[in-house]
Amino acid sequence: MGKVIFENSISLDxxxxxxxxxxxxxxxxxxxxxxxxxxSGDVDFPLPGTDMSFKISRASADLLTEEWGKLGAMIAGRRMFDIAHAWGxxxxxxxxxxxxxxxxxxxxxxxxxPFTFVTDGIESAVRQAKAAAGNKNVSISSASIMQQCIKAGLLDEIMLSVAPVLxxxxxxxxxxxxxxxxxxxxINVVQGIKVTHIHFRIVK
Ligand SMILES: NC(=O)c1ccc[n+]([C@@H]2O[C@H](COP(=O)([O-])OP(=O)(O)OC[C@H]3O[C@@H](n4cnc5c(N)ncnc54)[C@H](OP(=O)(O)O)[C@@H]3O)[C@@H](O)[C@H]2O)c1
Structure with missing residues (x-):
């Protein structure tokens, strides 16, 4: 069974x-x-599922390759969906x-x-995403969804990419x-360029 992981870039504050x-x-x-x-780096990282590509450090690229390879489904909130223009x-x-x-x-x-809209609560969203992901992980992308997952005891890990900015x-x-x-x-700490990746497990 895969895990439910929140992944996000965050300011130091x-x-x-x-x-x-x-x-x-x-x-x-x-x-x-x-x-x-x-x-910030010189290693190409094509973002799976999109035509976007990052240029990042070797350390960040190795980390993202591992994490994105385990990704089976994603849950986001409506604000992120609208802000990202539904990722086209x-x-x-x-x-x-x-x-x-x-x-x-x-x-x-x-x-x-490509979207399934969930209107009947966080438990339903996680249940549906886990079923779709099979043995892979479910990635949570929005703050409000992560907060609901933590409160419901549904989040397993937090992976923060800490940017050096306040x-x-x-x-x-x-x-x-x-x-x-x-x-x-x-779980681990990886230093990239202009970022420090910190991966945590939630103790339950
Ligand atoms: N730094 C990063 O790595 C990163 C990555 C992604 C996004 N972001 C940022 O994160 C922000 C978006 O996150 P956010 O937390 O503000 O908003 P969000 O979670 O994306 O969306 C919140 C909205 O989702 C809907 N929603 C949430 N829980 C629900 C529930 N239980 N049932 C039904 N609908 C529910 C509601 O929309 P409705 O009531 O309108 O339907 C709610 O207003 C943006 O500023 C974005 O730029 C940052």
């Missing part, structure tokens, strides 16, 4: 996006610094993509759509978590 994020300002004011590491219909990873929303968009409710405001990752503390174990 805990933001997944800067202030004023939206479809015309994806990562918010100053938030592009979170993804500076995507173009090609969600990263190329696997089944589940979007949590209260109002599924008509445009993507059609035969052959954003000072924006979308905080680890809000709304309810009862604290939540204990973590560090």
């Amino acid at each position: 805990g933001y997944t996006a800067g202030p004023n994020d939206g479809p015309e300002n994806g990562l918010g004011d100053g938030g592009e610094a979170l993804f500076a590491w995507y173009q 219909g090609y969600p990263p990873g190329g696997g089944p993509c589940f979007i949590m929303t209260h109002n599924p968009p008509q445009k993507w409710l059609k035969e052959g759509s 954003l000072g405001g924006g979308v905080r990752l680890f809000d709304n978590l309810g009862a604290m503390p939540i204990q973590l174990e560090t």
